[in-house]
Amino acid sequence: MNETRAALPATYVRGGTSRAIVFRRDDLPADHREWKRIFQSVLGSPDPDSKQLDGLGGGITSLSKVAILSRSARDGVDVDYLFVQIEPATGEMLMDANCGNISSAVGPFAVDEGWVVPGATGATVRIFNENTGKVIVSSFDPEAPDSSYIExxxxxxxxxxxxLxxxxxxxxxGRGGFPSGARCDTLQVASDRTLKVTLIDVTLPCVILDARDIGLTGNETYAALCSNADFLSLMTEIRVSAAIRMGLCSSEGDARQVLQNMPDVVIVSPPPEGKTGIIAxxxxxxxxxxAAPVTSSMALAAACRLRGTIACDLEIASNPLEVTIHHFSGTMDVRVELGAKDRVVATSVLRTARRIMHGEVLLPFALPDAGLAA
Structure with missing residues (x-):
């Protein structure tokens, strides 16, 4: 079989507060077993120092992402979107969850590619996220005037x-909005320690807990938390215990080694004095x-609107339809639509995106000619 040095068409995008390499599905090998080494090489992983100097990744999880897009044959859907997270240090390929920030780059990509033609008042792109089986509606104006721009x-x-x-x-x-069956639960994280938590799955599985229950004020800086080894170790134990309690995996080994990206842990506290919303x-x-991941921010916002959750007890509300989340980098406003019996009908947020570069990404190895999708 003939082999050629691989040069794959790719687009480099920012979506919200994340960056990703976007591939059209037809440009990737039909054999999905080839994908992992391709994505690792493109982003520069595995890298024990998490720098990703030998690729396009940025050394942290929010800058080490891939989106695979194609025109959709599904009724009422324009684009199929598969999200892939590459762990910078280990190079593990995680595909269980979606990324809300990168979702914001999908609609503009579809318009740029000619898959969706905008109307007189802008574009609406219906996106099917293959990771979760859910639909995202992206609405924007490709010709938006500067006066409408947001930060x-x-x-x-x-x-x-x-x-979005x-x-x-x-x-x-697939296990409902409250996988454990309760809006407030207890989680055992050590033989002698339990924590009061909310286990919720709205766009993404999350475990929400009160900062005071783990000895924090809630106002800690990013640098302070990153340098706190005890805190980071506790976060792993909470994630592992919550993954099992939520039925996301069946064993501690799987939670530690396989499902490394779920659930997110969200530590909450009351808003700053004189403000409304919630600190996270x-x-x-x-x-x-x-910053604030879109998906887990939506889970938090939904929890703020559902009585009996830890977040609902701590948030100070000013708008029944919108929650202001105070995070390391600023604030995010998330809209929550509730239906009968407190069913979460939809969650919405405003984002921005940018197509940074388009061309070919070069791989340091060959791919079989026959391996590329037709």
Missing amino acids: IAGVAGRAAPIS RFEDPEGSM RFVSCDRAHR
């Missing part, structure tokens, strides 16, 4: 707003997140 916390500068509406977001892993510190893949 989002964690990103310098202003850009055109992109509205996550439809029917409960139970992204997000931990994703056992690392403090520099």
Whole structure:
């Protein structure tokens, strides 16, 4: 079989507070077993120092992502979207969950590729997320005037707003909005320690706990949490215990070694004096997140609107439809739509995105000619 040095068409994007390499599915090998080494090489993993100097990754999980897109044959859907997280240090390929920030780059990509033609008032792109089986509606104006530009916390500068509406977001892993069956639960994280938590799955499985229950004020800085080895170790134990309690995996070994990206841990506290909303510190893949992940922010916002959860007891509300989340980089406003019996109908947020570069990404190895999709 003839082999050629691989040069794959790719697009480099920022979506919200994350970055990703976007591939059209037809440009990737039909044999999915080839994908892992491709994505690792493109991003520069595995790298024991988590620097990703030999690739396009940024050394942290929010900058080590891949989106695989294709025109959809599904009724009422424009784009199929598969999200892949590459762990910077180990190179593990995690595909169980979606990334809300990168979701914001999917609609503009579809318009740029000619898959969706905008109307007179802008574009609406219906996206099927293959990780969760859920639909996201992306609405934006490709010709938006500068006067309409917005700034989002964690990103310098202003850009055109992109509205993301996550439809029917409960139970992204198929076990309902509260996988343990309770809005407030207890979680055993050591032989002699239990914590009061909310285990919720709205766009993404999350475990929410009160900062005071683990000896924090809730106002800790990103640097302080990243340098606190005891804190990071506790976050892993909480994630592992919650994954088992939520039925996301069946064993501690799987929670530690396989399902390393779920659930997110969200540490909450009351808002700053004189403010409304809730303070949150997000931990994703056992690392403090520099800003606010869209998916876990939506889970938190939903919890704030559902009585009996830890978040609902701590939030100070000013708008019954919107929750303001105070995080390391600023604030994020999340809209929550509730239906009968407190069912979460949809969650929405405004993001921005940018296509940074388009061309070919070079791989340091050959791929079989026959391996590329037709």
